[in-house]
Amino acid sequence: MWIEEVVAGRPAWRHIGSGVVFRAVPGGTFRMGLSEAELEAVRAIERSGGVEDTLEPFFASAGNARPVREVRVEPFLMARHPLTVAQVRHWLPGYDDDYTDADSGTARLEGDLDDLLEALPFRLPSEAEWEYAARAGTSTLTFRGDGKPAEDQLLDDFADEQRTATAENALGLAGMGSANEICADVWVPGFAGAPMDARPRTGDGPRAVRGGAADLYPWQGCDEWLLLLAATRYEHTQFTAVRPVAPLPPRETSGLRSA
Template sequence: MWAEEIVAGRPAWRHTPSGVVFRAVPGGTFRMGLSDAELDAVRAIERAGEAEDDLEPFFTGAVRYRPVREVKVEPFLIAHPLTVAQARHWLPEYEDSFTESPSATARLEDDLDDLLETWPFQLPSEAQWEYAARAGTTTLTFLGDGRPGEDQVLDDFADEERTAAAENAFGLAAMGSANEICADVWIPHYEDAPADARPRTGDGPRTVRGGAADLSPWQGCDEWFLLLPAIRDEQHDFTAVRPTVPVPPAGQGQAEH
């Protein structure tokens, strides 16, 4: 069911029935949430005149991404968002209303519950998602504190070279591009959040991360915020899904190069 491979020059695990490729994310501890340093970086972007809108609403709403806390994350596997073709492995009749490309990110609406009931994977917790997106960095994005642009958005994985070039240090691309659902229920702050990567469960809508590609081409409304690992929101409509699984026990995969 699992095969260890080298994909784009990096080790990977392939779920052979579906073809979904996972990267191994090492365990570790990180500071989760929007830090004071990141807030200062956004202010620097504003002072430089690189923001399209008045950013005061962003600073007022920053409570949703705070308080910053230290979180311990165990090793796990995580993939790129499911593509339309991969979603059809479990939902053969799936049609995407946002794209006709089978290699593009699937954005599920009414089919979401059916997929989650059928596939053998898990949704990432918020902590797992942000840890994977940061990939050891503490800046606004894994590329630094500069304002991200539309060139950092990746929404189709047909071009393997472009996909590989967009990967962070953990070998993951498109973190923040699509609106991605997490396992956590939406709670508009991190008060009393756990110090490990367990999702916060309960009734109500789930939390989503990212969404910069969902608004592309950008309309000059500071959509770049959606590429920041710390940004989070409440799920409303369509969503992408980025599967995760625990690291398979040794010996379950057969090495293929």
């Protein structure tokens, strides 16, 4: 089912059949949620004149990503980037995407979402797994620091291997925060009572999503860069991208292959 190889100078696992590349995410503990330091970093961007509109809605909704808590995450595999149109067609041959004309572009699913999730041999990440992977060992607004994220952080098409590799974080994951990515958790405002491990919260209702800054590109001067923040979360309402995760494969694969 898997072959271990080297992609862009990093170890990777390629799913045989679909060709989807996964990175191994090591286990660990992190502080999940929008911290006071991050809120202050956003206020500093605002004071410096780096915002186009009022950030009152952002600060008013900050409680949706709080309280900050320490979460333990076990090792897992995560797709290097959201599934592309071509990759979705491996499982849904008749899939047609309304949001991109490129087979190498991020697939944004609406009516086909449930069909894809049923067909995938993988699962959705929990919110804890997604944020842990997005932070990649950092505690700042994005893995690149506390500065205002710019449009050059957006990555919505993965045809250019060099650009994809340049956009990776320390875990070898690209495009985190660009497209809105659905998680396994049901949407619950805030983290009160949430598990202290990476289990998803279950129940009825819409799921939580992370990211989405490229979904609104070109930006209209309404501070869409906030969607690139590692802690930004909201309720799924329309289309969404899928970045699957899987258990670590057994270490029985013979050797590494460069790609």
